[in-house]
Amino acid sequence: MDSPIGGEEYLFKIVLIGDSAVGKSNLLSRFARNEFDTNSKATIGVEFQTQVVEIEGKEVKAQIWDTAGQERFRAVTSAYYRGALGALVVYDITRKGTFDGIKRWLQELDTQNDSSIVRMLVGNKCDLENIREVSIEEGKTLAEAEGMFFIETSALDATNVQTAFEIVIREIYNNMS
Ligand code: GDP
Numbered sequence: 001m002d003s004p005i006g007g008e009e010y011l012f013k014i015v016l017i018g019d020s021a022v023g024k025s026n027l028l029s030r031f032a033r034n035e036f037d038t039n040s041k042a043t044i045g046v047e048f049q050t051q052v053v054e055i056e057g058k059e060v061k062a063q064i065w066d067t068a069g070q071e072r073f074r075a076v077t078s079a080y081y082r083g084a085l086g087a088l089v090v091y092d093i094t095r096k097g098t099f100d101g102i103k104r105w106l107q108e109l110d111t112q113n114d115s116s117i118v119r120m121l122v123g124n125k126c127d128l129e130n131i132r133e134v135s136i137e138e139g140k141t142l143a144e145a146e147g148m149f150f151i152e153t154s155a156l157d158a159t160n161v162q163t164a165f166e167i168v169i170r171e172i173y174n175n176m177s
């Protein structure tokens, strides 16, 4: 790929999906601004946030899209998915129902995107070990069956948040070259 002099070399669109209140907005604010919001109204009405990551000396711009709460009504539009090269599919390890909901999100992703999209299964809120309802093993097993990456994160204490995004960004990059 040719790179324009002085310009951004790569721009990757990545979408966050998953049931309401699993922590999507907080994963993004932790990654992009190193902030956490205990108020559940963390979605700030911005469509996406951009974060620059350096890979092999190249500047990669990750444009991370967050829902504005429309997942509550199962009304995430095709515009949201359009052009996405990566997806973080998030559940809450303390609510089994959000893990059971993953299948539906994967189906939606399949119908909206071609199969080459890089997908990471994210079990968020791993700081809440005492009220865990989904084991690490269950997460791993589903991810393997679906051919996805898998990670557990905590947007609250920042565990693995950077890593989750970076694995997806690197994989997109590797697939291009
Ligand atoms: P979204 O609806 O998926 O965007 O979820 P939010 O980011 O708005 O988070 C929903 C709720 O879960 C909020 O009250 C957050 O403070 C809380 N939350 C998000 N991530 C974590 C986490 O990693 N650990 C804990 N303990 N709470 C979290």
Ligand code: MG
Pocket (backbone or CB within 6 Å): 024, 025, 026, 042, 043, 066, 067, 068, 069
């Ligand atoms: Mg949100």
